[in-house]
Amino acid sequence: MVTGKTIRCIAVLPGLLGLLGFHAVAQAQLDGEKLYEKHCETCHRGHGEGSIGLPLNPAKFKSLTDEYLFRTIRNGRPGRIMPAFETLSDAQVNAIVGWLRTWSQSEPLVDSGQKVSGNAENGEQLFLKSCVVCHGKQGKGLEEGTGVTYSRERQFKVMPPAIGNPGFLASVSDGMLKEVITHGREGTAMAAFSELGFGSQDVDDVIVYLRSLQLTEKPAWRHDAMETPDPTLFVNSPYDFDMTVANLKRALSGYNFRTFPDRYIEQGLFPEDEINRKQLTIRFCNFNNLYDMLKIEPRLGIGLPCRITVIERDDGQVQLVTMNMTMIGQLFNNEQLMKYAHQMQENVIEIMEEATL
Amino acid sequence: MKGWRLLLSLLLLGFMSAAQAENMLMARTKLNFEQAMEAIRQSIEDHGYTISHVQRCDGGLKGFGYKTDYYRVIFFGKPQEIRQLTRDFPQMIPFVPLKFAVIAEEDETLVAIFNPAEMAAMFRDRRLRIQMARWKNDFESILEVVREQTVVMPRDN
DSSP, X not given: OOOHHHHHHHHHHHHHHHXXXXXXXXXXXXXXXXXXXXXXXXXXXXXXXXXXXXXXXXXXXXXXXXXXXXXXXXXXXXXXSOOOOTTSOHHHHHHHHHHHHTTOSSOOOOOOOOOOOOOHHHXXXXXXXXXXXXXXXXXXXXXXXXXXXXSSOOSOSBOOOOTTOHHHHHHOOHHHHHHHHHHOOTTSSOOOGGGGTOOHHHXXXXXXXXXXXOOOSOOHHHHHHTTSOOSEEEEEESSOHHHHHHHHHHHHHHTTOEEOOOEETTXXXXXXXXXXXXXXXXXXXXXXXXXXXXXXXXXXGGGOSEEEEXXXXXXXXXXXXXXXXHHHGGGGOBHHHHHHHHHHHHHHHHHHHHHTO | OHHHHHHHHHHHHHHHHHTTTXXXXXXXXXXXXXXXXXXXXXXXXXXXXXXXXXXXXXXXXHHTTOOOOOEEEEEEEOHHHHHHHHHHOGGGGGGOSEEEEEEEEXXXXXXXXXXXXXXXXXXXXXXXXXXXXHHHHHHHHHHHHHHHOOOOOOOOX
């Protein structure tokens, strides 16, 4: 029932939210460094040394426009981990760009905004000859993830960027692309096309080819996940609790998974004699796959380990419960990881069906 | 009283939708791995949660001959809250206990968790969405403590 008090509470809400919003924007304008620490440092490190994200090497800042940095923060890199920071205000994004600029003495690149024209077919041939080795097919990046390589071995110390990524292409201007391709990138493996014997028209052709890669539709890997829109998958078992657990373990071993010791959901939270023993989690892992996945997504641990929980409801129905990996996997914003997620999902569904046949 | 509860709920949901850009909540600390583990443990407990166990992912990987730095997953929750949630919302079972990944990167450490505000969009129930908004506020606060901490004193217990 809506009372007078309720109405008064709701009436003050817009003012309160407005005040909070104003305060947030004012704070943001003050401190790009703080915003960088909160939103960027985890992936790019404190001085841009790079981690999950690419290094923000000040030596290359002179080849970047401020607009590129702004749009990169806004658009992110769909399917390449970096999120689109859509809820930061323009002032907040500009504050971060301003902070990054303090790292370098060089002036930002100023771009005329002129579009280039050229031959996409020739550009594709040049791309296949000189760019694909580092930037991958259609500029999607190599298959080993993003950013800087630390303890897990990969082909490059710094994984080359995905220059066919729609977020990159929506952020970069033709003029900036031309500058980078023509002159290369100081402090990186990116060579100058001018030194490789390519002319100005060749550079334009590569740019026209890259522009042809720009996607307008939603990427397929996100569509797939929406086919099963529930975050949790349930399968009813016709067997009793103990038999279902035994069936599940047998099915897992057939799929080359190693299982960990049984664990009740409430274990470690309640004293042993108070634990609900009708919620048993069977945890499992394929370490070869895990290693490959961690190279692609170092934060994968927040979804680990793979697990299926056997529960017995109050009405006696036994069920297998697990997360919808293709749906939850989307939170990683990682197209390469989604290939594994789809495979794992298929396996887990087969395992649950086998255990409940 | 009910009015204030409604106001609080609306505020929490408002914050939740205002934070939907980042799918994960993360913090980087200059603390080495052991110190960072202690800092995150203390911060989790100081926020009223119980740590149920810690899983050593690096141990299994090394056992299979892979080279990897320290990598742990900390499982935690509020006991009664977890019991109530799994009873009322079985769809939450795969997501509890809650968990932070703690990842060593040379001499620094990274801590990450799913952003509950993003997960809330997947669950239709209003009570769950409010619960996740609360978690989001707590996790941000836990991470903020870790981010700001430069020295960790072992706790006497």
